[in-house]
């Protein structure tokens with residue numbers, strides 16, 4: 001009898017594990033995800049800034065796994081896990097298992113301020129990217145018909161909170177979007193008026209990279225017109241803007257890129273977690289005391305001599321493949337192997353022709369790094385269709401400076417339902433930065 005393997009999460013880690021097990025045909029696999037699609041999160045900022053459409057970077061999980069006869073997909077949300085009884089409980093039923101692979105990823109952390117989420121969406125799902133896009137494009141439409149320069153300035157001020165890779169990529173792309181469309185498509189907006197402000201709590205952007213690459217990234221952002229403010233923490237976010245220690249920035253659009261926390265399901269497992277809430281796993285990615293349950297990707301804390309592995313797609317993918325291989329080894333009566341991460345370097349992109357990349361100490365910033373970034377992202381996109389469409393979209397945007405996905409859509413669908421404005425234009429706010 002083939003063992004039942006339940007995988008929670010069809011992201012980078014879970015999908016790789018399902019593909020490896022499916023290819024072998026030696027296990028009955030059930031992949032559970034609360035969404036029907038696998039999402040390529042590294043390009044989500046391009047959906048938020050109207051370069052790409054959601055379907056260019058997402059693909060139905062069911063479709064990816066369709067040709068593996070022994071893999072079934074359930075669109076359900078995992079609610080709890082009974083590790084002793086070996087059962088996953090979802091919003092639709094119970095799934096007994098012989099092996100469990102937990103790969104539910106992470107969500108945003110607002111550092112004890114959940115009320116900020118409404119005012120400053122983060123970038124983790126298609127819905128969030130579309131909401132950021134809707135708010136940004138609507139702000140331009142409102143600014144076009146606004147005669148009060150203070151209100152217009154507030155509408156056209158975008159604050160990105162967090163200077164890690166997501167914040168830097170978002171700020172660079174927003175600046176390009178703002179300056180390109182303000183100059184060409186609007187008649188009542190001064191092209192110099194849109195502002196993109198990047199707030200970073202530490203003393204440099206991209207703190208994961210070497211200081212010289214951080215400096216290059218900051219300079220590249222500033223060349224694009226982004227105002228980079230270092231050592232600045234958001235003290236409060238209000239419908240009017242962002243409060244710092246020493247100033248208030250009136251802004252209609254605030255984007256959160258400051259922190260993530262692992263999936264909530266970790267808390268109910270009753271196993272040791274690290275400070276961030278990640279499950280501390282053993283050398284084979286299994287849970288101490290529960291060798292049949294593995295935790296991978298952003299949910300897991302895997303120690304190495306230089307500290308825990310970061311929340312990156314290659315980490316999750318390699319762990320997914322490794323855990324699947326260990327399950328197959330065990331089915332064949334062989335011993336498990338320890339996980340070893342193969343570091344393929346890190347990269348971050350700033351707009352249409354600049355990236356920074358660090359490959360084992362070989363550090364590059366500029367156009368060549370950007371070409372490498374393009375190549376790697378196309379390679380790792382799931383689905384041939386998506387690769388071709390993204391390439392065509394990028395080429396078109398690169399040559400024309402235009403954005404192909406500038407639609408303002410709302411959740412309302414009835415014909416006469418008004419498209420909601422994100423936040424009402426208000427009276428000018430005096431204290432500003």
Ligand SMILES: Cc1cc2nc3c(=O)[nH]c(=O)nc-3n(C[C@H](O)[C@H](O)[C@H](O)COP(=O)(O)OP(=O)(O)OC[C@H]3O[C@@H](n4cnc5c(N)ncnc54)[C@H](O)[C@@H]3O)c2cc1C
Nearest residue numbers: 009011012013033034042078104105297298311312313316
């Ligand atoms: C905006 C952004 C940009 C990024 N850029 C990069 C980059 O350039 N390079 C890089 O290496 N990494 C990048 N990352 C990080 C990378 O995306 C993650 O490290 C990676 O996705 C982790 O993979 P995972 O399998 O652990 O989780 P995910 O890929 O997040 O997948 C988790 C899956 O679990 C599902 N799920 C969650 N909870 C439940 C539940 N209770 N029940 C059922 N299903 C559930 C989710 O729907 C999701 O499909 C970026 C992340 C973001 C958000």
